Amino acid sequence: MRCPSLMLVTCAALLTTAVGCGDSSSDRGPRAKPEVVQNLRARNQAGSAAGQSGGSSMDQADGWGTIRGRFVYGGQPPARPPLSVTKDVQFCGQHRVLDESLVVGPDGGVKNVVVFLRTRDPKVHESYAEKIKQPVVFDNRDCRFEPHVLLVHTSQPVEILNSDPVGHNTSVQFQRNPSFSQGVASNQRVVQKMDVAETLPAPAACNVHPWMGGWIVVKDNPYMAVTDENGNFVIENVPAGVELEFQVWHERGAGNQGSVDGTGSVTNVDRGRFKVTVPKDGEVDLKDITLPPSSFRS
Amino acid sequence: MTNQLTGAISVMDSKHSPMPGELAPSTHHRGPVAPLAERHGSWSRGAAWAAWAVAVCLTFAGCGQPEVEFGLNRLIVPPVNLVVQSREAQLVDQNRPAGEIAEELATLKETYLHNEQMLASALTAVFGTPDDPYAWPGLGLDIKKLRMAAGPTGVRGVTRGLYREHCVHCHGINGDGLGPTARFLNPYPRNFQLGVFKFTSTNQGRKPTTEDLERTLREGIPGTAMPSFRLQSPAEIEALVEYVKYLSMRGEVQNQLMTAIEAVGGPIDENQLAEELQVALDLVARSWNEAEDYIVVPAQRPPFRSEQERLASIARGKEIFLNAGKANCIGCHGPTGLGDGGQVDYDVWTKLQREQEARYPGLAQLWPLPVRPAEPRNLHQGIYRGGRRPVDLYRRIYAGIKGTPMPAQGQTLKPDEIWSVVDYVMSLPYEHEQASPAPPSVHRAGL
Numbered sequence: 001m002r003c004p005s006l007m008l009v010t011c012a013a014l015l016t017t018a019v020g021c022g023d024s025s026s027d028r029g030p031r032a033k034p035e036v037v038q039n040l041r042a043r044n045q046a047g048s049a050a051g052q053s054g055g056s057s058m059d060q061a062d063g064w065g066t067i068r069g070r071f072v073y074g075g076q077p078p079a080r081p082p083l084s085v086t087k088d089v090q091f092c093g094q095h096r097v098l099d100e101s102l103v104v105g106p107d108g109g110v111k112n113v114v115v116f117l118r119t120r121d122p123k124v125h126e127s128y129a130e131k132i133k134q135p136v137v138f139d140n141r142d143c144r145f146e147p148h149v150l151l152v153h154t155s156q157p158v159e160i161l162n163s164d165p166v167g168h169n170t171s172v173q174f175q176r177n178p179s180f181s182q183g184v185a186s187n188q189r190v191v192q193k194m195d196v197a198e199t200l201p202a203p204a205a206c207n208v209h210p211w212m213g214g215w216i217v218v219k220d221n222p223y224m225a226v227t228d229e230n231g232n233f234v235i236e237n238v239p240a241g242v243e244l245e246f247q248v249w250h251e252r253g254a255g256n257q258g259s260v261d262g263t264g265s266v267t268n269v270d271r272g273r274f275k276v277t278v279p280k281d282g283e284v285d286l287k288d289i290t291l292p293p294s295s296f297r298s
Numbered sequence: 299m300t301n302q303l304t305g306a307i308s309v310m311d312s313k314h315s316p317m318p319g320e321l322a323p324s325t326h327h328r329g330p331v332a333p334l335a336e337r338h339g340s341w342s343r344g345a346a347w348a349a350w351a352v353a354v355c356l357t358f359a360g361c362g363q364p365e366v367e368f369g370l371n372r373l374i375v376p377p378v379n380l381v382v383q384s385r386e387a388q389l390v391d392q393n394r395p396a397g398e399i400a401e402e403l404a405t406l407k408e409t410y411l412h413n414e415q416m417l418a419s420a421l422t423a424v425f426g427t428p429d430d431p432y433a434w435p436g437l438g439l440d441i442k443k444l445r446m447a448a449g450p451t452g453v454r455g456v457t458r459g460l461y462r463e464h465c466v467h468c469h470g471i472n473g474d475g476l477g478p479t480a481r482f483l484n485p486y487p488r489n490f491q492l493g494v495f496k497f498t499s500t501n502q503g504r505k506p507t508t509e510d511l512e513r514t515l516r517e518g519i520p521g522t523a524m525p526s527f528r529l530q531s532p533a534e535i536e537a538l539v540e541y542v543k544y545l546s547m548r549g550e551v552q553n554q555l556m557t558a559i560e561a562v563g564g565p566i567d568e569n570q571l572a573e574e575l576q577v578a579l580d581l582v583a584r585s586w587n588e589a590e591d592y593i594v595v596p597a598q599r600p601p602f603r604s605e606q607e608r609l610a611s612i613a614r615g616k617e618i619f620l621n622a623g624k625a626n627c628i629g630c631h632g633p634t635g636l637g638d639g640g641q642v643d644y645d646v647w648t649k650l651q652r653e654q655e656a657r658y659p660g661l662a663q664l665w666p667l668p669v670r671p672a673e674p675r676n677l678h679q680g681i682y683r684g685g686r687r688p689v690d691l692y693r694r695i696y697a698g699i700k701g702t703p704m705p706a707q708g709q710t711l712k713p714d715e716i717w718s719v720v721d722y723v724m725s726l727p728y729e730h731e732q733a734s735p736a737p738p739s740v741h742r743a744g745l
Contacts, residue, residue, distance in 0.1 A: 027377050027664060028369025030415040032422035036568060040423035043572055044435065086640065087629055088622060167626030169705030173646060175557060176581050178503030179494075181698045181705040186623040190709050196581065199561045207703035208629040210643050254388050257560055261392065273563070294391030297657070 058123050061239035065278030068234040069286030071113045071227055071248075071262065075293040077104035083211035085143065088166040092143035097211060100148050102252050102296055109231020110250070110291060112149045113260070114201060114215075117223035117238075118245040118273065125237035128222040135159050135191070138204070138216070140168040140184060145204060145214030147226075149251075154197055154220045160190045172204045172216055181207065194218045200257055201249060215251060240280040248272045252296040260296070264289035366428045366450075366462075368472055370418060371491050371549060372664045373654045374556050378410045380658040412565045417555055420575050425548045428462075428471055431541075437583050439544055446534070447541035460534055461541050464527065473545030475647075476666070483523045486667055489647050490542055491549025493582070494701040497684035498589075501697045502706040505589040511539040513685070521681040547582050554578035596692045597713035608721065615722025618715055625695075625707045627719070630674035635726050637676035643703040645672040672702050680727035691720045 080098040103111040132153040139146040141163040152158055160170045162184040170190075171181035177194045184190050197220040206212040217224060223244075225233040238244060248269050253260045259272025266286045267274045278284050382403055389399045426432030431448045433441040451459030462471075468487035470476040475489035488495070497514060498506035506514075515535050518526035527535060558574040559566050566574075602608040619627040619635070632638035644652065648669055655661045684690050684699065695716050698706035711719070 027372065028367065029372075029375065029377075030411070030418050031367075032419040033415055036416065036419035036571075037423040039568060040420060040572060040575065041432075044423075166622050167624050167629070167710070169626075171703075171705060173649075174503075175554060178585070179700075180503045181700075181703075182502065183625055183698075183705045183707040183710040185625070185710040188710060199557050207641075207643055207705055208626050210641070255385075257557070261388075271563075292392050294388050 057119070057242050058121060058239060060242050061123050062241040063280030064125050064237040065240040065280060066234065066236045066283040067238055067244075067246075067276060067278055067286070068232070068283065069115075069264075069266075070233070070288050071110040071231045072108040072288050072290050073104045073110050073293070074290040077108065078102055078293075085209075085211065087209050088143070091164065091166050092209060095142040095144075097143055100144070100213070102250075103229070105229045105231060107230060109227065109229065111227055111229045111231065112215075112250065113227040113231070113233070113291075114149060114151075114217055114249040115225050115227075115233050115235065116217065116219055116247050116249070117221060118247045119243075122221050122223060122244070123239045124221060125239075127237050132156055132222055137161055138170065138214070139163055140170065140206065140212075143209055144212055145170075145206075147214075149201070149215045149217065149226045150204075151217045151224050151226060152194060152219075153222055154195055154218060158192045158194070158216070160184055160192060162186055162188050167208065168206050168212075169208055170204060171207055172202050174198055174202045174218070175200070177202075177218065196220075201251070238278055240278045240282065243275050243277045245273060245275045248274070250291075250296065254295055254297045260291050262289040262291045262295065366471055368421065368425070368428060368548070370414065370421075371472065371474060371552055372661065373650055374491075374553050375414060375417065376654065376658045376661055377664070378407055378414065380660045381410055382407050383660070384658060409565045413559050416566050416568075416571050417552065417559060420555060420571055421548060421552060424551060424575070424579065425544065431544065434579065436579060437547060438587060439547070440540055443537040443540035444544055446537035457534065457537075460530075460538055464530075465538065468523065469545075473542070473549065481667055484670070485522055486670075487523070489549075490546040491552070492647060492650070492701070493546040493550040493585070494646060495546075496699050496701055497690075497694075498697075498700065499593045499693055500589055501592040501594055501708070502700065504592040505586050507589050507593065508536075508539060508543075511542055512536065515539060517685065519683050520686075521679070521683050543586060547586065550582045551575070551578045554581065594693045594696050594708070596689060596696070596716070599714060599717055611718045611721045612725045613722075614715075615718035615720070615725075618711065618719050619722055625710050625719070630703065631677060632674070635677035635723070637674040639674055641674055641703070642671050644669070645703070646701040648672065674703070677723050677726045678729070688717075688720050688724065691723060692716055695719055 080100075080103065083097045083099055085092045085097055100112070105111060132155045135157045136150060136152055137159045138150050139161040141161075143164060143166075150158070160182060162168050165186050167183065167185050169181055169183045171179075172192075173179045174194070176196045176198055180192055182190050182192065194216075196218070198216075198218040201215040201217045204214040204216055217226075223235055223238055225235045227233045248260055248262070249258045249272060250260050251258065253272065255261065255271050257272070260269060261271065262269035264286055265288070266284070267276065267289070269289055269291075274286075276284050276286070385406055386399065386403055389402065394402075424432065424434040424437070429449050431441070431444040433439040433444060446457050447459075447461045449458045449462070451463040466477055467479050468475070468477045468483065469490065470480070470487075473490035475487040477487060480487050493505070495506045495511070495514075497519070498504070498510045500507060500510070512535055514524070515527045515530075515538060517528075518524050527538070530538070555574060555578050558578065559571075562570055562574070602611070618625060619631075620633065622628055627635075628639060630637070630639040630641040630643075632640075648671075651665055651667075652669055655665070682690060684694055694704070695711070696706065696708040698704050707716070
């Protein structure tokens with residue numbers, strides 16, 4: 001019978017046509033679940049959009065305590081290659097600008113690991129009341145950002161400084177706050193303010209000097225820290241007597257959303273997370289947490 | 299693609315083909331392909347051929363009209379196999395026992411697929427489908443305008459399908475800039491999904507105003523493939539602008555929600571989803587609603603009283619342009635403004651692509667546009683993509699060009715310094731003409 005073969009040809013033609021005019025990406029993901037769609041719309045119309053996800057555990061908090069720890073690199077420390085200085089070489093070239101994306105100290109401590117609280121709506125100790133209003137400085141100095149990782153509370157203004165004789169611009173790409181890309185002339189100071197906590201650290205760059213990179217962590221609670229050149233961090237006056245969950249982030253973190261894995265004698269870090277309960281007026285020292293090389297992207 | 303084909307067939311199969319003007323149902327009807335062949339024998343030959351003819355016509359006429367769906371942004375939500383591969387490599391490197399690895403990966407896969415579907419569901423709840431858009435209360439979108447722009451084209455007597463008629467072949471059904479013609483264009487069509495637009499009247503980090511987007515549609519973008527849509531009626535332009543906002547918001551909500559879902563960790567439940575969705579929607583709605591509050595209004599200055607005054611301003615602008623310690627224009631645009639400062643940098647759309655492709659190597663196949671650096675503009679061409687009125691250039695310098703390496707200089711330069719840089723930049727295309735005649739726009743017409 002001739003019919004089927006002819007139809008086959010038509011079919012092939014149809015297929016080609018359809019392929020030719022579609023969008024190029026083929027894998028577009030799953031379909032919506034109709035009942036979830038309906039429920040979300042119904043909730044919105046009923047005006048009770050947000051459900052209550054797990055009441056705050058903070059009621060049981062009693063007193064305050066301190067948490068400290070240290071992150072060490074579990075392998076041969078990687079070399080820090082000098083970055084290629086292609087702009088304003090006369091000035092920037094004087095400074096040996098080294099790669100800062102993974103800095104391991106002489107004792108194996110990993111610098112610039114960020115630890116921040118995941119537990120929502122924590123009680124905040126009064127010692128922070130003044131601190132979170134003080135401006136913090138993000139300096140363009142020696143053709144790099146100082147500090148490399150800046151911690152900011154949403155109540156704090158950020159003073160962007162340019163201590164160099166060359167013009168910089170500081171470009172920060174936020175997800176929840178308005179991004180900015182701010183020219184900063186030599187010896188100038190420009191103030192920026194972020195009103196909303198960011199889920200993840202936001203990358204900072206200077207478009208004039210593409211090797212410059214930094215990070216800004218914006219949170220609406222003060223419980224965050226960044227490790228020093230020996231890999232140490234300390235967070236004081238956290239709510240005691242309740243289990244707190246922290247997130248560990250590094251700019252080269254190979255895990256989801258920059259998370260790292262680590263093993264320690266007090267706690268492990270699993271996909272960037274660990275839990276800890278600090279005793280009242282006490283301290284928890286997490287001691288050394290070893291981050292294997294595979295925790296970092298190459 | 300398969301959807302479009304089965305869609306075409308399902309129209310033929312279904313008991314009621316959509317009548318002209320009738321909205322296609324939002325629940326998807328995927329007709330099976332196989333039964334056609336089975337049923338063929340029981341049909342009369344003529345009927346079979348007639349049916350085929352209808353199918354062929356439908357396919358050719360509408361290019362996949364019967365069923366069109368939004369997809370997820372694969373740069374933000376990579377396919378599950380790439381996510382699993384990435385984690386597997388890490389775990390293997392850590393010398394974890396095989397059983398442990400398999401268990402974690404199985405959980406990861408299940409969780410990811412669940413979350414992906416919850417994300418897709420949230421997006422459909424808020425935005426509907428390309429054929430049946432939804433205006434979520436609180437986002438401030440106008441459903442009438444959305445309906446004019448959405449849906450299939452070619453329905454007599456009803457204005458709809460404008461987006462698919464005019465925009466989709468470049469900007470894609472998702473507004474991701476991945477339409478079929480995208481790869482042949484330079485610059486690539488805008489990907490709306492980051493909610494970032496280059497040419498606006500507003501300050502850095504702020505959304506474009508409605509007027510900004512309408513202006514882009516009316517004027518087109520000189521020097522690019524974006525044409526002027528001046529021939530469309532004002533109502534049609536308004537509808538398209540509303541739809542561009544809608545696609546942008548969908549992209550932004552998607553980004554924020556994906557970040558939130560991943561940060562919550564584990565399979566997200568409906569309560570958490572509703573809560574995170576509300577946070578994302580509030581932020582996105584606020585950013586669009588307050589755009590008008592951030593329009594850059596330049597300080598006016600009187601017209602030049604003499605040619606000397608004009609030339610003096612140009613000379614001053616040149617001095618500022620060359621000053622590496624101040625605005626450092628020279629760093630990218632080069633000493634003569636040819637765009638030859640030797641800078642290699644990328645815009646935010648490309649940066650995201652580069653980062654994610656480095657992380658998930660298989661992703662490049664799903665994002666078929668090769669990476670191109672953002673080139674500093676050659677200022678001698680006299681082509682100004684964001685508009686050639688002096689106020690347009692003022693705003694480009696004051697607020698920068700969003701999403702690109704061009705930063706805001708509104709705080710490094712005083713208003714009259716910016717005007718001088720505008721004068722200098724606008725004189726560059728005429729630099730070699732002896733008398734250096736005033737370009738027509740230098741009298742600030744249209745300000």
